[in-house]
Amino acid sequence: MDKFTLNIHFSNRKKSKQVPFSSVFSFVSLTTISLFLTQVSASDCVLDIYHPSSWNTSDFVAGNWGGFVNNSNCGSVFDDYLYALAQRANHAQKIFLNSTEQKNCLLVMNNTVGKDVSGCGFEKLTSGGGGCSDFSTRDVYDNLGNTLNMLDEDCKLFGSPGVSGAKACSACLRRWEEIVASADNVSEIEKTKTMYKSLNSSVYWTTSDNSCSTIEETSCLRISIKEVYLATNNLDLSNFIGQGVAGKVYKGTLSNGHHVAVKHIIKDRHVDTFIREVRSLSHIRHPNLVSLLGYCEAVDECFLVYELCHNGNxxxxxxxxxxxxxxxxxxxxxxxxxxxxxxxxxxxxxxxxxxxxxxxxxxxxxxxxxxxxxxxxxxxxxxxxxxxxxxxxxxxxxxxxxxxxxxxxxxxxxxxxxxxxxxxxxxxxxxxxxxxxxxxxxxxxxxxxxxxxxxxxxxxxxxxxxxxxxxxxxxxxxxxxxxxxxxxxxxxxxxxxxxxxxxxxxxxxxxxx
Structure with missing residues (x-):
């Protein structure tokens, strides 16, 4: 059996010709999943769609995306289809499959799931119908770039732990309404709104640029941006503990239980500070120096994660x-x-x-x-x-x-x-x-x-x-x-x-x- 791991990340857009598709499909749940193909050839489908353990249950329900999915029992399959679709768009710059590609992938999914998924509503996401169905990611950026940038900022906290859905969704939904309002199509607005409302707390906004490419090899740990935001409850003001030279500092708790202080640095203004601290502190340890435990570099923001000193300054x-x-x-x-x-x-x-x-x-x-x-x-x-x-x-x-x-x-x-x-x-x-x-x-x-x-x-x-x-x-x-x-x-x-x-x-x- 072949095993594949699919990684999808939300991306803060760089000013370049290549635009991550996840900015368009920002409603895709951004976690890492391992899926398995049994007795199905991956070459039959242009998408990397595999067999998650949740499909093994008799009732594989993951929500009907607010009515967008015809059958609520298709919710889990639909989620993973969107994962794979966004992954392909990140590389091929094509948003939807054509009718032939769609047919082949549905056949693969039928064999994998063991149930007929043809009635799940995937045909709504097939290119060739004209309009935005034939958009490439470049077209989306050219037509909606500024709006999507604003959407990116509004939606950062969407689905975060401890934040009510209504509070987190409001700004996102307003932006989506602005995007689709030009089409004067109320049903599309409502469709998008219900899709957002049906998202659960597993949704997490993160970044595709987590390579720390500007940092030389260090001995401290690279920490994912998801971990940083979870640790600080999305940089909640209640966790704010101070202001450094380059940014605000928040207290938080990592998934391993370690209490930490997280410095949030805006990259365009203080990236030199970020690099200097990583290079200066990553190799040195002393009882009277605050230990740098890890760091994360995203597209337009950086994080330094230190041990937390509980008695302040x-x-x-x-x-x-x-x-x-x-x-x-x-x-x-x-x-x-x-x-x-x-x-x-x-x-x-x-x-x-x-x-x-x-x-x-x-x-x-x-x-x-x-x-x-x-x-x-x-x-x-x-x-x-x-x-x-x-x-x-x-x-x-x-x-x-x-x-x-x-x-x-x-x-x-x-x-x-x-x-x-x-x-x-x-x-x-x-x-x-x-x-x-x-x-x-x-x-x-x-x-x-x-x-x-x-x-x-x-x-x-x-x-x-x-x-x-x-x-x-x-x-x-x-x-x-x-x-x-x-x-x-x-x-x-x-x-x-x-x-x-x-x-x-x-x-x-x-x-x-």
């Missing part, structure tokens, strides 16, 4: 009204983040400069371990390079002033940004204080206090003075050195060492008090 803990970090917790977060940055700067294949160190990019997992995230701006330096030139990128308040002047990317820029984060851990203040009549950078506030102020003036009130003054002063001076002149800044190895010393002092302080 550092910014939420520093500035959230209902959250408080103890002094030792702040030190541990600083140490974790510094270790992650040290790993990047000393990576054997070349120094990786993050370029966007800030509290929102320091995530905290379920065990309260800090991890660096968002490598969309990262730059890799060869081992023999002291810097690479680049346009100035980063977040206001965290960008090294010397980098702004020279456009030289090097590890010292990350050290500066990390120094700002240290000052925020100490003070609980924003990088730039906008509450004052004149915006004042946090570095300027810190240096003014170092020339005549006290620790209490700079310490975060949420700490309630429950910290070691010696350790606080050590971290304060470390932060000032990180944000000082480039030549005087410590390396991340030195930063880690001093932070660990502050942690030891604080631990001893707590044991005494």
């Amino acid at each position: 550092l910014s939420e803990w520093l500035f959230g009204k209902d959250k408080t970090l103890l002094w030792v917790q702040r030190l541990q977060i600083a140490i974790d983040s510094a270790k992650g940055l040290l790993f990047l700067h000393t990576y054997p294949e070349g120094c990786i400069v993050h370029r966007d160190i800030k509290p929102t990019n320091i995530l905290i997992d379920a065990k309260f371990q800090a991890k660096l995230s968002d490598f969309g701006l990262s730059k890799v330096m060869d081992l023999d390079q002291s810097y690479v030139s680049s346009e100035v990128r980063g977040t206001l308040g965290y960008v090294d002033p010397e980098y702004r002047r020279s456009h030289h990317v090097n590890p010292s820029g990350d050290v500066y940004s990390f120094g700002i984060v240290l000052l925020q851990l100490l003070s609980g203040q924003r990088a730039i204080n906008l509450d004052l009549s004149r915006a004042i950078p946090l570095t300027k506030m810190a240096r003014s206090l170092s020339n005549g102020g006290t620790i209490e003036e700079f310490a975060d009130a949420k700490l309630e003075r429950e910290y070691s003054s010696e350790a606080f002063d050590l971290v304060f001076k470390l932060a000032l050195s990180c944000t000082g002149l480039k030549q005087q800044r410590p390396s991340m190895k030195q930063v880690v060492s001093r932070l660990e010393k502050a942690f030891d002092i604080s631990t001893q302080f707590n044991s005494v008090t």
Whole structure:
């Protein structure tokens, strides 16, 4: 027995001469099925139609497509016929079979199913009747291209889990009505509408371009776009957890039960970010770096799938009204983040400069371990390079002033940004204080206090003075050195060492008090 697997995917149309037929037959259920032919020659039919297990039942009902199929018992066979029809159109660019091809395929299906399918209504989908029955996919695109593009966007969530049929269908049906209204044929409008209404939750909008062709070989997993949308409930707003450099981030759960964070990137604007993150993160693993678990590249959108850090980001803990970090917790977060940055700067294949160190990019997992995230701006330096030139990128308040002047990317820029984060851990203040009549950078506030102020003036009130003054002063001076002149800044190895010393002092302080 020959076994064949048929893969059909919905396609977001590229601006090219070749148009995927699945945009026309967008009502085709888009899942992967394995069908079998027994005692039937595939050469007798131009379609790849085989024998699914569901046909073995005495009553192979899969719905009558809202009356389009004459006999409701034909629903399952009709579904699979449409799969094969769309598959052929993707390659041959012909939408319907001619009468001879149709006859041959119906004979094959009769033998395969063991029942007469001639009365199922397949003849309605035969070419040769003039009008749109003789359209090629090129004709469809030329006549309906813009409308189908809009239909594509409207129908992305159709049939998704947890979304009511009426809510999901409304936009789709409006677009279909616009498409067929020009024919002034009410029955066709109603026919299309009922076909959509009869679709069940197995329908899923996906893409035929899932090749990740722009990505070099990586060690992370290629994840299907279907899996991504299922995991996030079709990017539902209730799953939105943040905004990165290149796109929105959603929480979700993969089919294997893993909790993940999914970054949605619009390809035409930030594809460079997508490629950079995959190349930067796919080969590296460290306890203090967020792990890239997988990725998916579609026609006009990309997805990066990371491990989910359940306790949010550092910014939420520093500035959230209902959250408080103890002094030792702040030190541990600083140490974790510094270790992650040290790993990047000393990576054997070349120094990786993050370029966007800030509290929102320091995530905290379920065990309260800090991890660096968002490598969309990262730059890799060869081992023999002291810097690479680049346009100035980063977040206001965290960008090294010397980098702004020279456009030289090097590890010292990350050290500066990390120094700002240290000052925020100490003070609980924003990088730039906008509450004052004149915006004042946090570095300027810190240096003014170092020339005549006290620790209490700079310490975060949420700490309630429950910290070691010696350790606080050590971290304060470390932060000032990180944000000082480039030549005087410590390396991340030195930063880690001093932070660990502050942690030891604080631990001893707590044991005494």
